[in-house]
Amino acid sequence: MSNESNARPTKNERRQQAREQARAAREQEQKREKRNRLFIQGGIVLGIVAILAIVGLVVQQATAPAGPGPANMASGGVVFGKDLKVQKTAALQSDETRKAPEVNRDELPLDVTVYADYMCPACGAFEQANGTMLENYVGSGDITLQVYPLNFLDPASLGTKYSTRAANLFGCVVEQQPDAAFKLHNALLSAEVQPSENTQGLTDDELLDQAKAAGANVDTELKQCVKDRRFADFVASNTKAATETGVVGLAEGAQIALDQTGQELQPEGEPQRLISTPLVIVNGQQWLSGRDGDLENYLLKVKAEVEKAAKGGDASKDAAKDESKDAGAAKEADAATAG
Known part of the structure; x- marks a missing residue:
């Protein structure tokens, strides 16, 4: 123990x-x-x-700069002329501002500009109603048509950014295979092809199928341009420029309406911004169906005014020449009398 x-x-x-x-x-x-x-x-x-x-x-x-746009779209849009040929331009660079093509509105052809989103139902309705008529007038050389693609409806395609992808395809074709561009534009806004809002829209492969149907060769270069969405930033910049900086294609002092009636206009002297599509400009002035009526009739009216003004100018020149001749003859007569 x-x-x-x-x-x-x-x-x-x-x-x-x-x-x-x-x-x-x-x-x-x-x-x-x-x-x-x-x-x-x-x-x-x-x-x-x-x-x-x-x-x-x-x-x-x-x-980051948006990068260069497609060749032949220096204004932000592509211009189709006689025989539906694309007017050639260099690619718009990231540090360049979109500028309207130079035109002379005192003579033919008329210049028409259309701002459109390939998912916009009103744009589809406009093209379906007027596409064939515009094709005829452009093809004949009576008007030039500038198509300016936008992507403001990207949020309406359930995350697929269909407006951007469709516009990108259009830009790829305008740059690489311009002869197929007009038909592709028409097809993308047709009742058979244009998707409804709040759907995913066409896949890239389905868009390429439309390019093929329009006559384009769906080669490796075109496929890569679509896959990379090469001109997506360009299309986004198009929309930003039109809605913030102001649209191109208007005559100096022209104003854009705030509604379809044309009763109220955007403030004079300020940038005229895109507020709805399709926006249609004819010879520098906005066309509204509710105010100006049928587009073809309006084109014919403006065309007649241009032709009349041109003839009036020619008549004035002829009259001036006649007056000059008369004055010369009078001087000769006075000289002979004095002699």
Whole structure:
């Protein structure tokens, strides 16, 4: 019994042991807390770095140049002339501003500009009603037609960005195989092809099928242009320019209506912005069916006015020539009399 009693630690020893255990526990806890602080601080640093990287990427994407547009679309749109031929232009560069093609509105052909989104139902209705007529007038050389593609209805295609993809295809064809561009434009807005809003629209392969039906050769270059969405930024910039900077194709001082009646106009002297589609401009002035009537009749009316003004100018020139001749003859007569 005495040996067992001597083997047990004394009270002081137990107290010292408890203190030692408490000290070791505190040190262990302090080490654990330090590790946690380091982990938290490291996580915060990594999180900040990740956030900065994301912000930098967003800023870079937002400020990055849109890149060149398609060849033959320097104004933002493509111009079709006689025999439906595309008027050639260089590609619009990222640092260039969209400018309307140079035209002389005192003579024929008339210039017509159409702003359209390939998912816009009103644009489809317009094309279905007027497409064949416009094709005839353009083909004969009576008018030039500028088609200006937009993508403001991208949110209405369930995430597929159909408006951008359709407009991108159009730009690819305008650049690579322009002879098929007019027919493709007409097809994309036809009742048989144009998708309804709030649907996914055509797939890229189905869009390429439409290009093929329009006469394009669906080769590797065209497929790659569609796959890469090469002109997606260009189309987005088209929409931004038209809705913020103002539309191109208007005569100086012309105003865009705020509704389809044409009773109220955007403020004079300010940029005339796109507010609805299709926007149709004839010889520098907006055409509205509710105000101006049937488009073909309106074109004939404007055409007659241009022709009349041109004839009046010719008549004035002839009269001036006759007056000059008469004055010359009178001077000769006076000289002969004096002699």
